[in-house]
Every structure is written in structure tokens, then in C-alpha cells.
Amino acid sequence: MTHESPTLHPAPEQAARGARLLAEVFQQLRSQLVIGNTGTGVEQWCVEYIRQHRGSPSLRGYNGFPARICVNRNEVAAHGVPDGVPFSPGDIVTVDIVIEYMGWKIDSAWSYGIPPVPGEQQRLINSAWQASLLPLIARMRPDPGRHAAELLQHLLSESGMRACDGLAGHAIGxxxxxxxxxxxxxxxxxxxxxxxxxxFVFCWEPVLTPGSSSLVQQPDGSFITADGSPTAQFEHMFRCDSRQGIRLLNLQPAQIYAQRDAVLRARPPW
Structure with a gap:
């Protein structure tokens, strides 16, 4: 078996500044996730906001992707191409954005419910938010990856959700x-x-669903759940070092809860 070496980076503060810019985008974007808006409308708003703040959208052309951001609606788990179909009440819309900022790639995703949001959809969104923060609980453990993954399995068992197959976190730089x-x-x-x-700088981004965890690739390159169940996802950027353990880059401590019980009860801050 070939073991890949860790990817280490010398300028985490630049990455943190870019990550905080994307967090600001996602917090402001809440106002755009309304009945009647579209994926292409969201894409245009995001691109304008990012460029105004010295970022550069960098998804178009990556492995042939045709758009500047991903917009995944309901059963679309990954690589959704923005379209002109209006959002409807109860839709879950996940916006996944990659930008280049000061030479760094910055990658984050947030899910939103189009109001009014039924209880089951909100529970899925809340579970996805909690799953995205689990590295913080494991932040000072000797084997934080294994511990975070064990916590994820516990959360899935307690919530009745599943993590979509074949998707994983990754290093970024x-x-x-x-x-x-x-x-x-x-x-x-x-x-x-x-x-x-x-x-070590990395993204943690499990995609959750209440139904089948199996994914099917579509002709446009997107992936949907095999049984049409909705999905939700939050992706954060973290740094890990031998002295401070794992730290969240894109949100300030006041915006999240780092204690175990609070994380497992948390809701998205929008």
C-alpha cells in the first residue's frame, strides 16, 4: 500500500483570511435563498460579492466543471450545476464555493432551507452542521481523525442519517x-x-441524507442520491498542528460551540 505524505503549508493566516471571506459570503447569502430565486441568480450574486472583496471564483474548468460555483438542490449531493429553476418552499439548497485568495485555494459549502422548512428537512440541516464541527471535539486527541470519524458514526446513529458514499475530506493549499x-x-x-x-490545512465535509447513501452520477457530472432523498452539507477549513491541535479557520469561536454537548445540539448560524 502506498502512503501519501502530509501536505504542509507555510502561510495559514492567508488561508484563514480567505476562509473568513467565504464565511461572510455564506452568512450574507441567506437573504438570497428565497422562493423564486434560482441557482444562476445565486451564482451571479456570489461572484459579484467575492470579486468586490478581492477573491476570485475558481471552480469553472476544474475537471471540466462548467460553472463558477456549485449549487446542489435536494437530492443532488455534489457537483450540481446552477440552473434557472426557481427555488420552492422546503427545498434544501447547498452552495459550494471555491475561490483563490492571495495564492491559496479556499473551499467551503453551506446548506440552506427555503422557507417554510419542514421539521425533517431542518433536522437534516442541523445534523449536517453538527457533523461539520466534529473535528473540534477531537482537536487535542492523539488520533483526532479516528476520533472525529467515530463521533460522526455516533451522530449518524443517533440522528438516523447516513453519510453519502465515496465522498471525503481533503488537504488544501x-x-x-x-x-x-x-x-x-x-x-x-x-x-x-x-x-x-x-x-496541516484540510477540509472536512460529510454530506448527510436520511435515505440511501448510494450516489448515482448524472450526465452533467453531478451526483444524486440513488433513492432521491435530500442531502445537506457544511464544509469547513481547519488547521492542525502539534501544539494547538485542530482549529477552525473560517469562523470565530463566538460563532460556534467547541464543547462536545453544544456541538451536538448546534444549529447553523443563519
Whole structure:
């Protein structure tokens, strides 16, 4: 078996600044996730906001992707292409954005419910938010990747959700997807620890669904759940080093809860 070496990066503060810019985009974007707006409308708003703040959308052309952001609606779990179909009440819309900022790739995703949001959809969204924060609970453990993956399995068992198959976290830096891959299986999930001078920077992004975890690729390259069940996802950027453990880059501590019980009860801050 070939083991990939950790990807270490020298300028985490630049990455953190870009990550906080995307967090600001997602918080402001809540006003655009309304009945009648469309994926293409959301794409245009995001691109204008990002460019006004010195970022550059960088998804178009990546592995042939045709749009500047991903917009995944309901059963679309990944790589959704924005379209002109109006949002409807109860839709779950996940916006996944990659930008380049000061030479760094920045990658995040947030899910939103189009109001009014039924209870089951809100429970899915809440569970996805909680799943996205689990590395914070494992932040100082000797094997934080395994511990975070074990916590994810516990959350899935308690909530009745499933993590979509074949998707994983990843290192990120000058390129978008860098080794090592970070799967959500406790048997193989590993988060390398860098040094305070060269922390390991990574994305954690499980996609949750209440139905089948199997995905089917569509002709446009998107992936949908095999049984048409809705999905929700939040993707965050973290840094890990041997002194401070795992830290969240895109949100300030006041915006999230780092204690175990609070994380497992948390709701998205929009």
C-alpha cells in the first residue's frame, strides 16, 4: 500500500483570511435563498460579492466543471450545476464555493432551507452542521481523525442519517484537492499534525441524507442520491498542528460551540 505524505503549508493566516471571506459570503447569502430565486441568480450574486472583496471564483474548468460555483438542490449531493429553476418552499439548497485568495485555494459549502422548512428537512440541516464541527471535539486527541470519524458514526446513529458514499475530506493549499484524502471511516480516517510553523490545512465535509447513501452520477457530472432523498452539507477549513491541535479557520469561536454537548445540539448560524 502506498502512503501519501502530509501536505504542509507555510502561510495559514492567508488561508484563514480567505476562509473568513467565504464565511461572510455564506452568512450574507441567506437573504438570497428565497422562493423564486434560482441557482444562476445565486451564482451571479456570489461572484459579484467575492470579486468586490478581492477573491476570485475558481471552480469553472476544474475537471471540466462548467460553472463558477456549485449549487446542489435536494437530492443532488455534489457537483450540481446552477440552473434557472426557481427555488420552492422546503427545498434544501447547498452552495459550494471555491475561490483563490492571495495564492491559496479556499473551499467551503453551506446548506440552506427555503422557507417554510419542514421539521425533517431542518433536522437534516442541523445534523449536517453538527457533523461539520466534529473535528473540534477531537482537536487535542492523539488520533483526532479516528476520533472525529467515530463521533460522526455516533451522530449518524443517533440522528438516523447516513453519510453519502465515496465522498471525503481533503488537504488544501495552493491546489484545491491535495493529499492525503480524509475518509469518514474510523478504521482509516487520519488527520496529520503539522508544526506551529507549518500546520496541516484540510477540509472536512460529510454530506448527510436520511435515505440511501448510494450516489448515482448524472450526465452533467453531478451526483444524486440513488433513492432521491435530500442531502445537506457544511464544509469547513481547519488547521492542525502539534501544539494547538485542530482549529477552525473560517469562523470565530463566538460563532460556534467547541464543547462536545453544544456541538451536538448546534444549529447553523443563519
Amino acid at each position: 495552493r491546489e484545491l484537492h491535495m493529499p492525503p484524502r480524509i475518509p469518514y471511516d474510523p478504521r482509516i480516517c487520519s488527520i496529520p499534525s503539522g508544526s506551529p510553523q507549518q500546520p
